[in-house]
Amino acid sequence: xxxxxxxxxxxxxxxxxxxxxxxxxxxxxxxxxxxxxxxxxxxxxxxxxxxxxxxxxxxxxxxxxxxxxxxxxxxxxxxxxxxxxxxxxxxxxxxxxxxxxxxxxxxxxxxxxxxxxxxxxxxxxxxxxxxxxxxxxxxxxxxxxxxxxxxxxxxxxxxxxxxxxxxxxxxxxxxxxxxxxxxxxxxxxxxxxxxxxxxxxxxxxxxxxxxxxxxxxxxxxxxxxxxxxxxxxxxxxxxxxxxxxxxxxxxxxxxxxxxxxxxxxxxxxxxxxxxxxxxxxxxxxxxxxxxxxxxx
Amino acid sequence: xxxxxxxxxxxxxxxxxxxxxxxxxxxxxxxxxxxxxxxxxxxxxxxxxxxxxxxxxxxxxxxxxxxxxxxxxxxxxxxxxxxxxxxxxxxxxxxxxxxxxxxxxxxxxxxxxxxxxxxxxxxxxxxxxxxxxxxxxxxxxxxxxxxxxxxxxxxxxxxxxxxxxxxxxxxxxxxxxxxxxxxxxxxxxxxxxxxxxxxxxxxxxxxxxxxxxxxxxxxxxxxxxxxxxxxxxxxxxxxxxxxxxxxxxxxxxxxxxxxxxx
Numbered sequence: 149x150x151x152x153x154x155x156x157x158x159x160x161x162x163x164x165x166x167x168x169x170x171x172x173x174x175x176x177x178x179x180x181x182x183x184x185x186x187x188x189x190x191x192x193x194x195x196x197x198x199x200x201x202x203x204x205x206x207x208x209x210x211x212x213x214x215x216x217x218x219x220x221x222x223x224x225x226x227x228x229x230x231x232x233x234x235x236x237x238x239x240x241x242x243x244x245x246x247x248x249x250x251x252x253x254x255x256x257x258x259x260x261x262x263x264x265x266x267x268x269x270x271x272x273x274x275x276x277x278x279x280x281x282x283x284x285x286x287x288x289x290x291x292x293x294x295x296x297x298x299x300x301x302x303x304x305x306x307x308x309x310x311x312x313x314x315x316x317x318x319x320x321x322x323x324x325x326x327x328x329x330x331x332x333x334x335x336x337x338x339x340x341x342x343x344x345x346x347x348x349x350x351x352x353x354x355x356x357x358x359x360x361x362x363x364x365x366x367x368x369x370x371x372x373x374x375x376x377x378x379x380x381x382x383x384x385x386x387x388x389x390x391x392x393x394x395x396x397x398x399x400x401x402x403x404x405x406x407x408x409x410x411x412x413x414x415x416x417x418x419x420x421x422x423x424x425x426x427x428x429x430x431x432x433x434x435x436x437x438x439x440x441x442x443x444x
Numbered sequence: 445x446x447x448x449x450x451x452x453x454x455x456x457x458x459x460x461x462x463x464x465x466x467x468x469x470x471x472x473x474x475x476x477x478x479x480x481x482x483x484x485x486x487x488x489x490x491x492x493x494x495x496x497x498x499x500x501x502x503x504x505x506x507x508x509x510x511x512x513x514x515x516x517x518x519x520x521x522x523x524x525x526x527x528x529x530x531x532x533x534x535x536x537x538x539x540x541x542x543x544x545x546x547x548x549x550x551x552x553x554x555x556x557x558x559x560x561x562x563x564x565x566x567x568x569x570x571x572x573x574x575x576x577x578x579x580x581x582x583x584x585x586x587x588x589x590x591x592x593x594x595x596x597x598x599x600x601x602x603x604x605x606x607x608x609x610x611x612x613x614x615x616x617x618x619x620x621x622x623x624x625x626x627x628x629x630x631x632x633x634x635x636x637x638x639x640x641x642x643x644x645x646x647x648x649x650x651x652x653x654x655x656x657x658x659x660x661x662x663x664x665x666x667x668x669x670x671x672x673x674x675x676x677x678x679x680x681x682x683x684x685x686x687x688x689x690x691x692x693x694x695x696x697x698x699x700x701x702x703x704x705x706x
Contacts, residue, residue: 231471231478237456274572325610348610352572353533354619375456375690377464378529378616385690387616388529395466398479429473 157435158427159224160420162409181211222441227424228407235421237373238399241382243414244371252415257369258403260336262294263287266304268313270346275356279308282360289397290404293367305339306366308359310346317341325349328362330369335411340366357389364396368403406440460689460697461486488705489561492682503679504702510650510663510680512695522692524615526649529688531564532620535574541626547636547671548578548643554673555681563647563685578639581605581623590654596666604630604638607646614691620646637669644677648684 181204187195195212202213230238239245242256265283267276280297287295298304307316315322320329320341325348331339342362349355364370364381376383380393392400408420424436456464463484471478496503512523534552536545552565568574585604591597610619624639644662645652656664661676693701 229471229474229476231476231480233481234479237479272572350571350577350619350621351535351574354575354610357618373456374458375462375464378690385613385616387612387614387618393466395479425474432475 156427156431156433157437158424159437159439160409161439161441162412180214181206182214184210184212187212187214222439223406224437224439225406227428227436227438228402228405229425229428230402230421234398234402237376237382237395238402239414239417241370241373241399242368242403243417244369245414252413252418254414255335255411256403256417257330257332257335257337258410259293259367261305261338262296263306264296264298264304265306265308266298266301268307268309268316270310270312271308272352275352275359278356279359279363283363286364286392286400289392290401292404292406306363307341308344309341310344310355312346317343326358326362328366330366332369337366337369342366361386361390364390364392364400367400370399407438409438410440456481457483458691460691460693461687461701462690486687488686488701490705492679492686493706495682496679499675499679500706503676503683506663506676507680507683508695508698509653511648511684512698520694520696522694522697524692525684525689526609526615526617527685527688528563528647529612529616530575530618531566532576532647533566533568533574534576534578535568535571537571537577537579539580539626540578540624541632541635543632544624544626544635544639548639550671551640551643551673555678558678558682560681560685562688563681575610575619576622577620578622578624578643580626582627583623583625584628585625599630599634599637600665601638601641601645601652601667604628604635605642607642609646609649614689615649616688617646617649622646633669637667640669641667647681650680 184203199212204211204213243251243254245251245254263283267279283295287293301307301316309316311322317329320343321327322343322345325345326343328340328342330337330341342359344355344358346355349358361381365372370382372384372386373382374384376385376395377393378385378388379391381390381396382399408417408424412420420438427434427436463486465482465484467480467482468477469480470476493500493504511525513521534548549567552567555563556565571577583606585602585606587600587602588597591600597603605622605624607620607622609617610621612618622639622642624635624642626635630638641652641662644650650663652663652665652667654665658664658674658676659666659668660670660672660674661667662674663677663680
């Protein structure tokens, strides 16, 4: 007699709809369910008796069996599990939480396009060399991001410049001795400028430390966290030379991990984790996947 | 609802002596790694107090006067402790005369010989490798308080030079520019005294006292130059760098921490 291992794969489509696909592995049956509210958005016709008979109730959602659903181009990524301690630190930094009513609506910011870095004239050769080494090795840790260095400012989306250079970003707060300014559309960062007052930071050592720090912040418009060890790039303690700690690497990698929907607000992000964990906890064979349409 | 949802206060407590490290453990439910936060307390090295012998209380009093204002009203006010967290890398600009370089080098060697916890000072030959720049200035200064005579005023440390800390968060220095006016007709001995005193004060943004008894201590406003680093000043550095505080601290908290470590 053929054994039937019941595995349910839940797929969250990151653009709008929540779809669940039930699959009996050995029977090779494949059924696609869609949330009732999403079904109504897509279908103009009323529900039939047969539709009602196929209803599936899951996590207080009514799911409707749907036929011939055309899958848009995109990529489906398995859920990336993260424990609550990590998610707490990540959320505070990436969603810039402030403990107020606006927290749930906040979104993260991240790069979708490859980074193309341009150095202004006064950045010394040794700073360029050491920064390139650092930036490349950092970006190499992130699967979904790449980096290049360009000679023409018009080819770039990241500019590093000093007080002595042309002011490449008119909105930069130059009252500060160092700063970064970024442009974004939705959640996607489109341009980053890093400014250093090279008189205040009088040596290449100090300038490089500051450029590296601002570059890491510019990978996600991160909020610095109080209490983290001083050598962490994510620590609000900025008094010591930094190194990429294991936690920093994990935070950066997760920021560019597609095992959860990207660009959602904090409420959705929290709910998706909660739902994914519940599904896995119910049955270790259950799987959760996140579908990222290419149109996004 | 999962535990992190809506929890936007840091799960890491901001405390002057608490530090954190992170480890991963296997989560049995999800069969995945979970991050675990390990909390630990920094502690004082009480050995230094044994070395102070009979001067222990005096040195501690000196130190608390130096970093906390001793008004009873301000007993509970938190103070930033200015502590260098990175090794100090000094570069002398060419404008600094050789005898001055030698004098400061001698002072630094004495500090380094003591192997003070959390404090490291060295010299670099390239300005671009430095985080501490010493250069001359044409600036003149006119700091005035109850000087006994014109000579005292003229020789006063902040009337011949200045240091400016490049501060990071929690007032921890990450760089410094020390400027000394070497062309204002001061004798070499006065310039040596001013340079060494400015440098020492920059190690903790220490104040100076015009009624401090020890004339050879850098915290005396009328410090008298000596090549030897005084025991009093050495004790101040040892207490100051014994433990690096993560956040501001009140005099009350400081006293309480000392009490448990003495």
